[in-house]
Amino acid sequence: MSEVAQRTVGSGIVKLIGNTPLLRVRLFEHEHPNVEVYAKAEWFNPGGSVKDRAALSMIEDGERSGVLRRGRTIIDSTSGNTGIAYAMVGAAKGYRVKLVMPGNVSAERKALVTAYGAEIIYSDALEGSDGAIRLVRDLVAADPDLYFYPDQYSNPANARAHYEGTAVEIMAQAPGRITHFVAGLGTTGTFTGTARRLKEHDPAIRAIAVQPEESFHGLEGLKHLPTSIVPRIWDPGLADEIWGSPTEPAYDLAREAARTEGLLVGHSSGAALWAVQRLLQTLRQGLIVTVFPDSGDRYLSTGLYGGGHLPRHG
Numbered sequence: 160m161s162e163v164a165q166r167t168v169g170s171g172i173v174k175l176i177g178n179t180p181l182l183r184v185r186l187f188e189h190e191h192p193n194v195e196v197y198a199k200a201e202w203f204n205p206g207g208s209v210k211d212r213a214a215l216s217m218i219e220d221g222e223r224s225g226v227l228r229r230g231r232t233i234i235d236s237t238s239g240n241t242g243i244a245y246a247m248v249g250a251a252k253g254y255r256v257k258l259v260m261p262g263n264v265s266a267e268r269k270a271l272v273t274a275y276g277a278e279i280i281y282s283d284a285l286e287g288s289d290g291a292i293r294l295v296r297d298l299v300a301a302d303p304d305l306y307f308y309p310d311q312y313s314n315p316a317n318a319r320a321h322y323e324g325t326a327v328e329i330m331a332q333a334p335g336r337i338t339h340f341v342a343g344l345g346t347t348g349t350f351t352g353t354a355r356r357l358k359e360h361d362p363a364i365r366a367i368a369v370q371p372e373e374s375f376h377g378l379e380g381l382k383h384l385p386t387s388i389v390p391r392i393w394d395p396g397l398a399d400e401i402w403g404s405p406t407e408p409a410y411d412l413a414r415e416a417a418r419t420e421g422l423l424v425g426h427s428s429g430a431a432l433w434a435v436q437r438l439l440q441t442l443r444q445g446l447i448v449t450v451f452p453d454s455g456d457r458y459l460s461t462g463l464y465g466g467g468h469l470p471r472h473g
């Protein structure tokens with residue numbers, strides 16, 4: 160069957176998760192002609208981000224194990240994209256969804272999850288994503304039978320989505336031998352799942368993880384591990400390097416990608432580009448694959464692309 164037919168005939172929305180394009184990034188090509196850079200365009204997922212993969216994987220894992228039953232409400236803490244993904248998959252599969260979010264997440268994110276019918280519970284903005292984690296744990300402990308709590312920071316099905324999906328797609332799509340993999344760290348699912356599979360395939364592949372340079376930052380979706388609750392799924396042994404991206408240079412690179420390549424990407428894609436640029440200083444040739452987790456249109460009110468004010472996350 161042709162790709163068009165496969166994607167349209169009788170498919171529910173969740174069937175469209177994954178199989179995102181691998182785009183050539185030409186931003187650095189002029190100065191580094193012997194290094195090819197590619198990015199997984201994760202905003203092509205139906206919920207608009209890489210987190211569709213993790214949400215679907217954790218929800219279907221819950222269904223298989225029997226922990227997620229009819230009548231239970233899906234609840235989790237989320238800085239945004241996972242919430243949108245839970246809300247979309249929950250709506251498609253007929254589950255109620257409750258999301259605990261820091262009060263300062265972008266207006267677009269709040270509006271989106273509400274549009275999918277999910278309920279938001281706000282945690283203290285000053286406590287960042289850790290405050291949301293603490294609040295959801297309290298809610299679940301108070302009423303354990305009401306909820307299915309996937310706990311994206313501890314759930315192996317999060318990283319498995321990337322081990323079985325993202326990485327396998329990258330290996331099939333890359334037009335040559337991959338030398339480096341670069342990805343940002345939030346729950347760490349994308350990095351750990353993908354890097355684990357890529358290194359099994361070719362142990363010579365170097366994996367570079369990117370976190371915000373400081374605890375107080377503007378890179379929505381990413382976590383500064385030294386000052387955060389460390390996700391249980393994090394496997395530091397997979398990272399050959401862990402680099403800290405500054406906020407403004409990451410924003411500048413996101414803006415440059417939009418203006419010079421038509422790639423309207425979000426904050427954390429800018430951080431990935433910052434790490435790719437740093438890596439290029441040390442490379443003569445190679446093939447780098449990175450992940451662009453979401454699109455810039457999700458941040459238009461935040462000032463990433465002008466107007467609005469820039470948020471800070473801790």
Ligand SMILES: Cc1ncc(COP(=O)(O)O)c(C=O)c1O
Binds near residue numbers: 210238343379428
């Ligand atoms: C925009 C964005 N970038 C990057 C990430 C990090 O992905 P992961 O949680 O798989 O580490 C997230 C996670 O929520 C995100 O929303």
